[in-house]
Amino acid sequence: MANRVAVYRKEHFNAAHRLHNPSLPQDENQRLFGKCNLPNYHGHNYELILKVTGEIDPRTGYVVDTKILSNLVNEHVISKFDHRNLNLDVPEFSNLNPTAENIAIVIFNILRPLLSEQLDLQIRLYETPRNFVEYPTS
Numbered sequence: 001m002a003n004r005v006a007v008y009r010k011e012h013f014n015a016a017h018r019l020h021n022p023s024l025p026q027d028e029n030q031r032l033f034g035k036c037n038l039p040n041y042h043g044h045n046y047e048l049i050l051k052v053t054g055e056i057d058p059r060t061g062y063v064v065d066t067k068i069l070s071n072l073v074n075e076h077v078i079s080k081f082d083h084r085n086l087n088l089d090v091p092e093f094s095n096l097n098p099t100a101e102n103i104a105i106v107i108f109n110i111l112r113p114l115l116s117e118q119l120d121l122q123i124r125l126y127e128t129p130r131n132f133v134e135y136p137t138s
Contacts (some may be wrong), residue, residue, distance in 0.1 A: 002055040007063045009050045011073050013082035015096040016043040020087075041085060048077070049128035054119040064119060076110050085096065100127040104135040 008100055018041045019033040026110040029037045036042065050073065054063045084090055086098040092106045104125040 005051055005063050006051050006053045006056055007069075008044070009066055009068065009073065011048045011050075011070070011076050011078055013046050014043060014081065015046060015081050015084050015086050017039040017086040018042070019091075019097055019099060021097060041087070046081075046103075046129050047132075048073070049124040049126075051122040051124065052115065053122075054116070059126050064115070072111060072114050076114065077107055080110075089122045095113070100125055100131065100133045101135070104133045108135050 010127070017036075020029050020040065021032070024032070046090040050069065052064045052069065056063055080090060083104075086093045090098075090106075093102070096102050096106070104123045105123065108121060108123045111123075115121055122136060123133060124132055124134045
C-alpha cells in the first residue's frame with residue numbers, strides 16, 4: 001500500500017448570516033437560535049481548514065499543490081462568501097439555513113468536483129475559536 005499523506009490549507013472569510021426557519025413561529029426561532037436569529041443578521045470571522053489526503057505523486061512529490069488548492073478555494077469559496085450576507089448573497093443558502101454545519105457541506109460540495117477523485121477532502125470550519133464543525137466526519 002502506498003503512503004497516504006494529509007495536506008492542510010487554512011483560509012478565512014468574514015460573513016454575516018441569520019439562523020431562521022421560516023416554517024416556525026418567530027418565538028420558536030428566537031428560542032432555538034437566540035442571538036443568531038437577530039433580524040438584522042450578525043457576523044463571524046470564519047476559519048476554514050481543508051484537509052486533502054492522498055498518495056504522493058512521484059513526479060512532483062506532492063499530494064496536491066497547495067498553490068493550486070489555494071487558488072481553487074479563493075476562486076470558488078472565498079470570493080463567493082467573504083464579506084457577504086450568506087442568507088441574501090449566496091444562492092446556496094436561499095432555502096438552506098446557514099448554520100456552520102450547512103456552510104461546511106456547501107463548501108465541500110463546491111470543492112469536491114474540482115479535485116482529483118483519488119484525493120479525499122475534509123472541511124473543518126471554525127465559526128468561533130471554540131466552535132467548529134467537520135464534514136465529512138470520516
